Amino acid sequence: MHGIGNDYIYVNGFEETIDDPVSFAICYSDRHKGIGSDGLVIILPSDDCDFKMRMFNADGSESEMCGNASRCIGKFVYDKGLTDKTELTLETLAGVKKLKLFLGEDKLVETVTVDMGEPIFESGLIPTTINKPSIINEPVTFNSEIKYNITCVSMGNPHAVIFTTGIDKLDLNKIGPVTENAAIFPRRTNTEFIEVLSTDRIKMRVWERGSGETMACGTGACASVVAAVLNGHTGRKTTVELLGGELTIEWKESDNRVYLTGGATTVFEGTI
Numbered sequence: 001m002h003g004i005g006n007d008y009i010y011v012n013g014f015e016e017t018i019d020d021p022v023s024f025a026i027c028y029s030d031r032h033k034g035i036g037s038d039g040l041v042i043i044l045p046s047d048d049c050d051f052k053m054r055m056f057n058a059d060g061s062e063s064e065m066c067g068n069a070s071r072c073i074g075k076f077v078y079d080k081g082l083t084d085k086t087e088l089t090l091e092t093l094a095g096v097k098k099l100k101l102f103l104g105e106d107k108l109v110e111t112v113t114v115d116m117g118e119p120i121f122e123s124g125l126i127p128t129t130i131n132k133p134s135i136i137n138e139p140v141t142f143n144s145e146i147k148y149n150i151t152c153v154s155m156g157n158p159h160a161v162i163f164t165t166g167i168d169k170l171d172l173n174k175i176g177p178v179t180e181n182a183a184i185f186p187r188r189t190n191t192e193f194i195e196v197l198s199t200d201r202i203k204m205r206v207w208e209r210g211s212g213e214t215m216a217c218g219t220g221a222c223a224s225v226v227a228a229v230l231n232g233h234t235g236r237k238t239t240v241e242l243l244g245g246e247l248t249i250e251w252k253e254s255d256n257r258v259y260l261t262g263g264a265t266t267v268f269e270g271t272i
């Protein structure tokens, strides 16, 4: 399945057990020698919620949260009849997320809104070793030569947001690994490169921790809109243009929570 091009292999953990998800993710995410994906998502029973998600990047590292995968899980469980509810709770390593499913004419899930919770700014919780309470538009030199101002936001997983120009031409394969593995990020980071198009539209390319450049990142889009608001670039409801499509993000003033809305698509099913 994919959420605007951010594709994962989804495994129904009610029926299948994967003993070694790390090796599975590395092996089958390979686009030449495996199935090909940005990683692996396992849908599991939960004690307290409707469902539980575990997600692994293409390098086998487990992440706390994935925005695009949570939408796809909503589609998976509803379309396959694992639930008939259109409002669901999902247990993740970043806490409980609430999903609202919207059906298309075919009565299958087309769009999902995820309550992604409150953004986190405290340096120690990002985590970053930069010795300031929070990191907003902070000048940082990477590898003693690449200078960027970064804003750090955790959506349960770490994001460094960079506002710049000419992102189409950026050599992400070169700069992405540098920011991802910088010593200031002890658990590595996802990095979003953002061009501000207007007060309600931004364009984003993302280098994901553990997967490299992907066509979209839901948590990254949320972190970027929060960073755009904090830096005075956009309003609280903003469309994010990504390589794989668009996401609508709203950081509500009333409850301080971030809401992510976008599509979810099934590509194919198979047995290995």
Ligand SMILES: N[C@@H](CCC[C@H](N)C(=O)O)C(=O)O
Binding pocket: 006, 057, 062, 063, 064, 065, 066, 067, 068, 069, 157, 158, 190, 208, 209, 210, 211, 214, 216, 217, 218, 219, 220
């Ligand atoms: N693509 C995802 C985020 C996946 C995890 C990320 N690479 C990390 O390691 O934190 C999304 O849609 O949020």
